[in-house]
Every structure is written in structure tokens, then in C-alpha cells.
Amino acid sequence: MENGPIRVGIIGTGRISDLHVLEYIANDDARIVALCDRNTGQAARKAAEWGLEGVAVDSDIDSFLARPEIDLVEILLPHHMHLGAALKAIAAGKIVSLQKPMCLDLGEADRLVEAAEAHDRPVKIFENFIFYPPVLKARELVDAGAIGEPLSIRIKSNPARSETAWVVPASATAWRQERHRSGGGPLVFDDGHHKFALAWHFMGQATQVHAFIGDCEGPDGSRLDAQSMISFQFPNNRIGNIEIVYSPEMELTSRHYPQDDRVEITGTRGVLFINGGHGRLGATPPVTLYRDGAITHFDVASGWEESFIHSTRHFLKAIRSGGKPVLTAREGREILRFASAAEQSAAEGRTIHLAP
Numbered sequence: 001m002e003n004g005p006i007r008v009g010i011i012g013t014g015r016i017s018d019l020h021v022l023e024y025i026a027n028d029d030a031r032i033v034a035l036c037d038r039n040t041g042q043a044a045r046k047a048a049e050w051g052l053e054g055v056a057v058d059s060d061i062d063s064f065l066a067r068p069e070i071d072l073v074e075i076l077l078p079h080h081m082h083l084g085a086a087l088k089a090i091a092a093g094k095i096v097s098l099q100k101p102m103c104l105d106l107g108e109a110d111r112l113v114e115a116a117e118a119h120d121r122p123v124k125i126f127e128n129f130i131f132y133p134p135v136l137k138a139r140e141l142v143d144a145g146a147i148g149e150p151l152s153i154r155i156k157s158n159p160a161r162s163e164t165a166w167v168v169p170a171s172a173t174a175w176r177q178e179r180h181r182s183g184g185g186p187l188v189f190d191d192g193h194h195k196f197a198l199a200w201h202f203m204g205q206a207t208q209v210h211a212f213i214g215d216c217e218g219p220d221g222s223r224l225d226a227q228s229m230i231s232f233q234f235p236n237n238r239i240g241n242i243e244i245v246y247s248p249e250m251e252l253t254s255r256h257y258p259q260d261d262r263v264e265i266t267g268t269r270g271v272l273f274i275n276g277g278h279g280r281l282g283a284t285p286p287v288t289l290y291r292d293g294a295i296t297h298f299d300v301a302s303g304w305e306e307s308f309i310h311s312t313r314h315f316l317k318a319i320r321s322g323g324k325p326v327l328t329a330r331e332g333r334e335i336l337r338f339a340s341a342a343e344q345s346a347a348e349g350r351t352i353h354l355a356p
């Protein structure tokens with residue numbers, strides 16, 4: 001890696017790996033050299049689909065991590081395997097990018113934060129939503145004072161159906177249905193991580209969290225933790241909420257998961273709307289600003305894959321410049337704490353207070 005590209009190895013070539021490889025393939029400063037999956041046939045098929053030549057394919061994580069030619073390990077495994085794989089990658093001296101949520105619970109997260117902070121190479125918790133171009137634009141506008149001081153953030157997750165969405169293998173749904181493998185519900189804890197990360201990104205850490213979490217039948221006999229409402233308070237009299245509604249008969253446009261995500265940030269002077277995420281409800285503009293009696297639309301790239309591309313591009317630059325990954329392990333723990341508080345609140349029927 002000294003002078004050449006950063007050599008990347010990917011563990012887990014399941015559903016989401018297709019979006020993770022995009023920037024590693026396109027960026028001259030990276031080269032995918034090895035894949036690891038217990039399903040080696042799938043890994044070999046993906047290597048061919050991605051146009052990778054001469055990559056090693058391993059079924060065993062230990063043999064994969066023993067490869068000296070890998071500089072950076074991208075971990076795309078079910079959640080119960082995150083801690084073990086990340087600790088091993090750190091022990092093997094690798095740069096690490098670990099998918100969200102970092103671990104099953106805060107006890108595991110503490111172990112990982114300690115190992116990450118003692119490691120002399122970067123460890124990133126991969127969170128892509130805050131790199132989604134409409135979110136980057138909204139953040140730029142907030143930082144420029146476009147809506148004054150932000151007072152509230154409202155986030156809506158709206159899974160539905162989509163003829164255009166990609167196919168999610170039954171195996172990827174199965175482990176998400178089991179708490180000992182997923183750590184929490186598919187919408188509040190797993191996908192919800194992105195929404196808690198967005199709330200944290202714009203408003204900082206919440207101090208109080210209260211949640212109702214529902215239960216309903218999802219696609220193909222799965223259970224979904226909807227309809228759900230999570231509300232929170234931030235310091236200085238600021239608030240937010242995440243509303244999760246499953247609309248089984250609503251058709252939307254998506255090339256990835258059949259879900260729409262909308263965000264509304266209200267400030268002392270105006271309101272910002274982010275009008276999409278995974279999918280879209282029609283041809284809405286990606287970002288809309290209301291201020292001083294006028295509406296302004298901002299047209300930025302809005303394909304959801306862009307969020308992965310920008311997140312990885314940022315990390316590759318941070319590795320070269322000695323910059324901080326986004327998220328750090330400690331930040332990843334903060335998001336996990338936020339999501340876990342929602343689950344705890346719903347289970348115990350009370351408000352959870354989070355110390356700063």
C-alpha cells in the first residue's frame with residue numbers, strides 16, 4: 001500500500017456487497033484483492049459480475065485475515081459476527097471498515113471501542129446515510145444558516161412494495177428475524193441505525209428517548225417492528241422523532257430496498273425537506289428549502305448507491321491524510337446507544353434518559 005493502491009478484502013459477499021464494491025472498483029487508490037464468504041460459489045460469482053480478475057476467494061475468515069496482501073478489511077456480515085470478525089481484523093493489523101450497527105449491544109461495543117482506540121490503524125463504522133448527496137446538501141445548507149438554528153428533525157421510514165426493487169435473498173431476511181443474530185428489530189434497530197445516525201448528525205446526541213414499537217406481518221411471512229414512533233429531546237429545547245410505517249400495498253420506485261425515507265428539519269427561520277432515500281414516491285426534488293416565503297429546490301444526485309460511494313471515498317481519503325473515519329468506533333457506539341434506548345423504552349414503557 002505504501003506507494004500503490006490500498007488493497008481491499010471483503011468479508012461477506014451478500015446483498016449489500018454490490019454497493020460496497022462500487023467505489024473500490026472505480027477509485028484508482030483502491031484495489032479489491034480478496035473476497036471471503038462461507039458460500040464460496042457466491043463469492044466467485046460476484047467476483048465475475050464485478051469484473052474482478054485474479055482475486056483470492058476464501059471460505060474461512062482466519063485464513064483470509066492471514067493474507068499479508070490485504071491492507072483494508074470490509075466486514076459485511078450478520079450482526080452477531082461483527083464483534084468477532086472486527087477484533088480478529090484488528091489483531092491481524094488491518095485497516096477496518098465494519099458495517100453498522102457495530103455490535104449486538106453496548107457491552108460488545110465497549111470491547112470494540114477499546115480495541116479500535118488501541119489500534120494504530122483506522123477503524124471505521126460504516127454509516128452511509130450521512131454521505132447521501134441530498135443529506136450532504138442539507139447539511140451544507142444548515143451549516144450556512146439557511147434555516148436559522150435547527151429546532152426539530154422529523155424522520156419517516158416508509159417501507160412499501162416495489163416492482164423495481166432488487167431481490168433480497170431469504171437468507172438475508174432470516175438472520176434479521178432472530179434477535180440473537182440481529183440484536184434488535186429490522187426497522188428500528190437495523191435500518192433504524194441510519195435514522196438515528198441522521199438525527200445525531202444534524203442535532204447531536206439525544207438526552208431523552210421514548211418509543212412505541214409495533215409488530216406486523218411483513219413480506220414473505222416475516223415480522224416487522226412497525227408501526228413505530230420514537231420521539232426524543234436534545235439539549236436546548238430541541239426535539240425529533242422517527243416514524244416507521246409499513247404500507248404493504250403502496251407501490252414505489254426503488255432499485256434497492258422497497259422503502260421511502262423522508263426528513264424534515266425545522267429551524268428558527270425555515271424548513272428543509274430531504275425527499276427520498278432508498279426509494280422515491282414519484283419524482284420529488286431531492287432537497288427543498290422553505291425560507292422567507294419562497295420554496296427552492298436543489299437537484300443533487302439521489303441514487304441511494306451514491307451514499308456508499310461517498311462514504312468509501314471519504315474513508316480512502318482519510319486513510320491517506322491521517323483524517324478521522326466517519327463514524328469512529330466511539331461515534332458508532334453513540335448511535336447504538338441511541339437505537340438501544342428506543343428498544344429499551346418500548347420494552348419497559350418508559351422514557352430513557354441518556355447521560356451526555
Ligand SMILES: NC(=O)c1ccc[n+]([C@@H]2O[C@H](COP(=O)([O-])OP(=O)(O)OC[C@H]3O[C@@H](n4cnc5c(N)ncnc54)[C@H](O)[C@@H]3O)[C@@H](O)[C@H]2O)c1
Pocket residue numbers: 011012013014015016017036037038039042059060061075076077078079081099100101126127128169171172173190
Ligand atoms: N448500510 C446499509 O444501508 C446496509 C444495507 C443492508 C445491509 N447492511 C449491513 O450489511 C451487513 C450484511 O448485510 P446483508 O444484507 O448483505 O446480509 P447477507 O445475509 O445478504 O450477507 C451476509 C453474508 O455473510 C456470509 N457469511 C455468514 N457467515 C459467514 C462466515 N462465518 N464466514 C464467511 N461468510 C459468512 C453469508 O454467506 C452472506 O453472503 C449487515 O451488517 C447489515 O446491517 C447495511
